[in-house]
Amino acid sequence: MKTTSSEETEQHSGVLSETDVRAIVRLLADVAAFQGDHATRKRMLMGGLSRLVRADGWLWTMTRVDFPTNTPISIGLLHGGLTDEQVAGWIEAGQASSPPSPDSVPLTEILRDGRHFTRTRQQVVPDDDWYSSPNVKRNRLRLGIDHFLYSIYPLDEPGVISAIGLFREVGRDPFDERESRIAHILLSEIDWLHRAEMPTHKGEGVPQLTRRQRTVMIMMLEGRTTKQISKLLHISEYTVKDHAKAIYKHFRVSSQVELIGRFRCGDGGDIPGGNRERELQSNHDEY
Incomplete structure (x- = not known):
């Protein structure tokens, strides 16, 4: 028309x-x-x-x-x-x-x-x-x-x-x-x-990460795997894992599941330990 x-x-x-x-x-x-x-x-x-x-x-x-x-x-x-x-x-x-x-x-x-x-x-x-x-x-x-x-x-x-x-x-x-x-x-x-789902800490501590660590972290928060991040950023899987370890240390978490929980609901303590959590954990044990 x-x-x-x-x-x-x-x-x-x-x-x-x-x-x-x-x-x-x-x-x-x-x-x-x-x-x-x-x-x-x-x-x-x-x-x-x-x-x-x-x-x-x-x-x-x-x-x-x-x-x-x-x-x-x-x-x-x-x-x-x-x-x-x-x-x-x-x-x-x-x-x-x-x-x-x-x-x-x-x-x-x-x-x-x-x-x-x-x-x-x-x-x-x-x-x-x-x-x-x-x-x-x-x-x-x-x-x-x-x-x-x-x-x-x-x-x-x-x-x-x-x-x-x-x-x-x-x-x-x-x-x-x-x-x-x-x-x-x-x-x-x-x-x-x-305002929905704003983490309680509002991203405090994120600026202290390096630019590459922040890029990797954003992708990890989307639920992407090491292989996916490696392919998208054109870096080795070993490099991705090194960045992930530095991110975990910075936020005092030990897994991608905990990192996602930290950004969705503070310390992740109110995420029930049901099927969804187990699924995420199995998908990201590689980190």
Whole structure:
């Protein structure tokens, strides 16, 4: 169906139609009424939002920003519509120091205001800076990812945020003002979901890890095995195991199960010793 000139004007001006508003309200109501766990509700919300703004994929992280270095440190990660390689590229882009991702400093500066904000990539990083960045070429464009829509929701402690990124593949048009407004309005109305499953320690101690250790840790928290991490990061399994041992020592845990528990519920003491725990343990005894 071809859009009329008035509809095209509304899309580019950021004006929402009655159809847009109804879709936002319907999605919020469906998520609020759903009886699943928080992770499932987040996936449900992001699947619906991705359809509304025509995104190809999304990431939702609980993140602690190390202000001295402007480095985002994920302490919880969900995603959809992305390959393992694309997720690994996103993790490495944020942790790389030479050169850093060109969006790190601008996003951190906006974050200092302490307000929820939503921005298109073009509002954060000009095209020239984006497409000339070696970091972007290596960790985004090479993997088929280009345009971003960022929505950053500050939580109680400075630098601790609920960060959402929506993505489009290389070759597609950028997100427009209307799509940015849809995302911002919808994500403004779910304070309870932004705060869900935040670890009690809010990522304290994570900045003291090396950049590579943080990258490995994020993947371990996703439940990935030594072999998977080795393949995605192009490092040996022995190196992965060495990083894992350093991470365990730092957080005073002895297994991947305990590490995941530490980040999901403090010290992991309230995780029942049922089938799920045994399954995780059997999958990750290799560490």
